[in-house]
Amino acid sequence: MSLLDAKDLTMRFGGLVSVANFNAAIEPGEIVGLIGPNGAGKSTVFNMVCGFYKPTQGRVFFDGKDITGMKPNNIVEMGLTRVFQNGRLFKKMNVIENMLVGRQRHFKASLLDSILRTPTYQQNEKLAYEKSINLLEKLDLINYIHEEAGKLPFGIQRKLEVARAMSTKPKMLLLDEPATGLNVEESNDMIHFITQLRDEFNITILLIEHSMRVVMSICPRIIVIDHGETIAEGNPDEIRENQKVFEAYLGVDDNVEN
Ligand SMILES: Nc1ncnc2c1ncn2[C@@H]1O[C@H](COP(=O)(O)OP(=O)(O)OP(=O)(O)O)[C@@H](O)[C@H]1O
Ligand SMILES: [Mg+2]
Numbered sequence: 001m002s003l004l005d006a007k008d009l010t011m012r013f014g015g016l017v018s019v020a021n022f023n024a025a026i027e028p029g030e031i032v033g034l035i036g037p038n039g040a041g042k043s044t045v046f047n048m049v050c051g052f053y054k055p056t057q058g059r060v061f062f063d064g065k066d067i068t069g070m071k072p073n074n075i076v077e078m079g080l081t082r083v084f085q086n087g088r089l090f091k092k093m094n095v096i097e098n099m100l101v102g103r104q105r106h107f108k109a110s111l112l113d114s115i116l117r118t119p120t121y122q123q124n125e126k127l128a129y130e131k132s133i134n135l136l137e138k139l140d141l142i143n144y145i146h147e148e149a150g151k152l153p154f155g156i157q158r159k160l161e162v163a164r165a166m167s168t169k170p171k172m173l174l175l176d177e178p179a180t181g182l183n184v185e186e187s188n189d190m191i192h193f194i195t196q197l198r199d200e201f202n203i204t205i206l207l208i209e210h211s212m213r214v215v216m217s218i219c220p221r222i223i224v225i226d227h228g229e230t231i232a233e234g235n236p237d238e239i240r241e242n243q244k245v246f247e248a249y250l251g252v253d254d255n256v257e258n
Pocket of ligand 1: 013018036037038039040041042043044045085
């Protein structure tokens with residue numbers, strides 16, 4: 001059974017159709033690319049899948065359950081976590097603090113526990129701290145642990161956002177343009193990082209990315225949307241040679257860099 005199954009997802013805002021009849025069945029362990037020109041509807045697909053928008057039409061199934069209309073937090077608890085297009089780090093907090101914010105849903109202590117700093121609370125806090133350290137070590141970010149997030153190199157900030165999402169223990173990640181604004185070296189690093197998520201953590205990934213180089217090198221399967229419509233689906237070679245894709249990108253020159 002597919003891990004994520006989006007069926008006929010449609011999103012209308014007033015009279016405007018942002019996404020029409022989007023379909024995708026994603027198997028465990030896959031990295032699937034979702035590409036298309038600016039305003040094509042990519043982020044809207046994510047918003048519908050992870051509960052930020054209630055689709056006008058269609059259904060989303062995750063891990064065998066119908067999650068259409070469920071609250072974003074409950075969807076995260078089921079193992080589907082999204083990383084936003086515009087970074088949402090707490091810039092003034094350091095790396096470990098950002099990680100602990102991400103882990104909050106694993107705190108079992110009550111508010112009263114936290115106010116009184118009961119043993120349950122302290123135990124949970126210690127556990128969360130240890131797990132975050134462990135994750136930072138595995139993701140090769142441990143050297144930055146006490147640095148202020150907003151002052152880190154941009155490539156590291158993007159990785160930290162993904163690391164924080166990883167602390168929700170996802171089965172699947174939705175990554176929205178993780179390589180945007182990165183230089184060649186940083187985006188190579190991101191390619192390695194995303195591949196590592198799949199290979200070492202068994203994470204299934206749906207990836208929105210403008211850099212064709214990044215998408216083509218990590219996604220064996222790519223879905224292309226334009227003006228909300230799915231115009232192509234296939235492997236990198238098929239997508240490269242697809243006439244409709246070529247036309248959709250005509251005049252768009254920001255997709256060849258890095
Ligand atoms: N909340 C909303 N209200 C009205 N229109 C919206 C809303 N969210 C998205 N749209 C519209 O839907 C269309 C698709 O937007 P979306 O953000 O999904 O595009 P995108 O493919 O992610 O683009 P980009 O590559 O620039 O991030 C756009 O025309 C956008 O203005
Ligand atoms: Mg977007």
